[in-house]
Amino acid sequence: MKIYPVILAGGSGTRLWPLSREAMPKQLLPLRSQHSMLQETLLRLADWPELMPPLLTCGNEHRFMVAEQLRGISIAPLAILLEPESKNTAPTVAVAAHFLLQHDKDAIMLVLPADHVIGDAQAFHKAVQRAAQAVEQGALATFGIVPSAAETGYGYIRRAKAAFKGIDGCYAVEKFVEKPDKARAETFAADAAYSWNSGMFLFRPARYLEELREYRPAIAESCKQAFQASYHDLDFCRLDEAAFASCQAESIDYAVMENTRHAVVVPADIGWSDIGSWSALWQILDGDADGNVLRGDVYTDGVRDSMIRAESRFVAVIGMQDTVVVETKDAVLVVHKDQVQGVKKIVEALKKNSRTEHMNHIRVYRPWGCYEGIDGGDRFQVKRITVNPGGKLSLQMHHHRAEHWVVVSGTARIVCGDEEKFLTENESTYIPIGVRHRLENPGKLPLHLIEVQSGSYLGEDDIVRFEDIYKRC
DSSP states (O other): OOEEEEEEOOOOOGGGTTTSOSSSOGGGSOSSSSSOHHHHHHHTTTTOTTBOOOEEEEEGGGHHHHHHHHHHTTOOOSEEEEESSOOOHHHHHHHHHHHHHHHOTTOEEEEEETTOEESOHHHHHHHHHHHHHHHTTTOEEEEEEOOSSOOSSSOEEEEEEEEGGGOTTOEEEEEEEOOOOHHHHHHHHTOTTEEEEEEEEEEOHHHHHHHHHHHOHHHHHHHHHHHHTOEEETTEEEOOHHHHHTSOOOOHIIIIITTOSOEEEEEEOSOEEOOOSHHHHHHHSOOOTTSOEEESSEEEESOBSOEEEESSSOEEEESOBSEEEEEOSSOEEEEEGGGGGGHHHHHHHHHHTTOSTTTOOSEEEETTEEEEEEEEETTEEEEEEEEOTTOBOOEEEOSSEEEEEEEEESOEEEEETTEEEEEOTTOEEEEOTTOOEEEEOOSSSOEEEEEEEEESOOOTTOOEEEEOTTOOO
16 A cells, blocks of 8 residues: 655645745744744654655745755655645645556555644554555545544544444544534534534545546646646646636535535544644643743733734733734734734734735745845935845846945845856955846855845846756746
8 A cells, every 4th residue: 555645735824924925924934843844744754664755735935945845854745836826725736646556556645734733643554554554445525633622623424323334433424514503512512423624635536536526527627737738847747727727726625525425534633733823833732831932032920821023023911811923023922812813903904904914024035045145225225135145136237236245254246238257255246237147055154144125116027037956936
């Protein structure tokens, strides 16, 4: 039996704003340890003997960060599929199924979101092995989480009384239940027949596609066309943009699992959380004697059962209880733990008012490194730029701005017009408006420099690229 993990690394994680942003969503953040949620998801599977290399899916804008995080834990993926746009899980899993069928007709796919916590990996491994027995008999399996509370934020699954075809711990699904109110949630939590719907699945690619064709034929056809017209770009597999854009956005649950007659559920007590809010993150992290989870440079006095996270400066909190305080360089969130679901409204307001704090942090990551805005005003802007060893910016020019570069540390190889030169610490150069230029780090240490931009327009879209090793448009 060969099981291929399919890791869904798309999504924006708006409920964990201001730490999670569109350009750096929660699955790419280190929320529990030094590893990101994506890295933790992959590492917990590393010792399973039946697992093949993982297949990842993500959005185009996150592709280089996903690839870099895989390299950081020495995991080589089977492939990274790029979604031209977000279409929810049913289409994403469909194109992954087509890829696996082409690669291995006997494959079984284990579909896992990249941003879930599983505290007991061994118990999860056993649950997957139970589910695999049902999958061998044509079932589509999902994993139901044994409820630890009357949670209103999750959907529920009701299972049949008898084991599915004699497989211990595996049951036919009687019905899926939408997120309940408090009273119904208390009833479900007290009834062993109900589990939380985890959004994790195990099935054969061909079986999933069969069911998708029966219940959502238009989605099935669009995904087939998107995969058949896919093409390689560096280390990535790009789906056909037009075919995928024509696809309806829908979840696996709505499109297939709630309709199929072959759904089974494996109840599992595995220390699971989808970290769907700041209060959920507080629950799974170790706190101090007062129940506080503190990160960064934090001072507290008379504070209980709270989460306080300081990313860039000293944060002091006095006399608070059940409170979440999250500080970043450009935003501060203060919210009662009972109101954390309202954080998504902040993101909606930022979008409505054409602000940018929902999209990027002050530090913006690029495939060659990162940059950070440190000052700005009328007709000028100052950035701190870091170029990784071997990193190379595109050969480019600007219509509206000139640039001054000052090397702080490391070695820079610079092309400016017809001139090529090397700069080291405390040396500088000037890039006039309209001149082709390129910055590269040829050394073995990170290159740090200060960039001062001046001109009538300083937007990031004033870049004309002529050559780019990362094949960006």
